[in-house]
Amino acid sequence: MITMTVNGKVRKGLAEPRLLLTDFIRHELGLTGTNVGCEHGACGACTIRVNGQIVRSCIMLAVQADGAEVETVEGIAVNGEFSPLQEAFHEEHGLQCGFCTPGMLMTAQVLLDKNPDPTEAEIRDHMSGNICRCTGYQGIINSVRCAARKLQQNSTADPATNGSAR
Structure with missing residues (x-):
């Protein structure tokens, strides 16, 4: 046990x-x-x-x-609702078949927790260990950048969120 x-x-x-x-x-x-x-x-x-x-x-x-x-x-969800990261993947078409998406979300969350404003190069480097056979990755990169913007907006609107990706 x-x-x-x-x-x-x-x-x-x-x-x-x-x-x-x-x-x-x-x-x-x-x-x-x-x-x-x-x-x-x-x-x-x-x-x-x-x-x-x-x-x-x-x-x-x-x-x-x-x-x-x-x-x-x-x-990752917040009180049963999509987190900003999940919203961004939906909005920016960061998934197609969805099989790699859980791993992509977990990996992106770690990046955003450590670096709330990553560059495209930093996102690509951090996400490089996750394979997607459907998207060509641009939608994933766009999703992470969108999530970073959402989190920055949330943290300036509500200091209690402290920029967390969750």
Whole structure:
């Protein structure tokens, strides 16, 4: 039995020693937003945060996350509403089939948390570990830039938001 805090809620489940974190999240916890793509950590579809660090959950064992704070794409929404980042992906056509989108959102969120006003080059560099086979990436880049603008507008309108991407 392992225990972790997932998107702010304490969750428990059974995990065999070799069970991957993606499989634990999807099958044991029922959070299917985290996708399994390459199963080698190369595509980024399974990107989540563990203790604030971005990780590829397809190459991490579930038991390694015992006691950890885990954030998945399901935790990005704010009070059941799209976050500014999710709104921007919708508005700027940052997704097509949607398979890579959870990993893209998690990766972009980390960037915006660290750098609320990234340049296009910084966005491209940060997002370069995530593969999308549909969009050609320009919509994704535009989405991250749009989200940065939204977050800046929100932080000047409401200092309590502190520029957070969530």
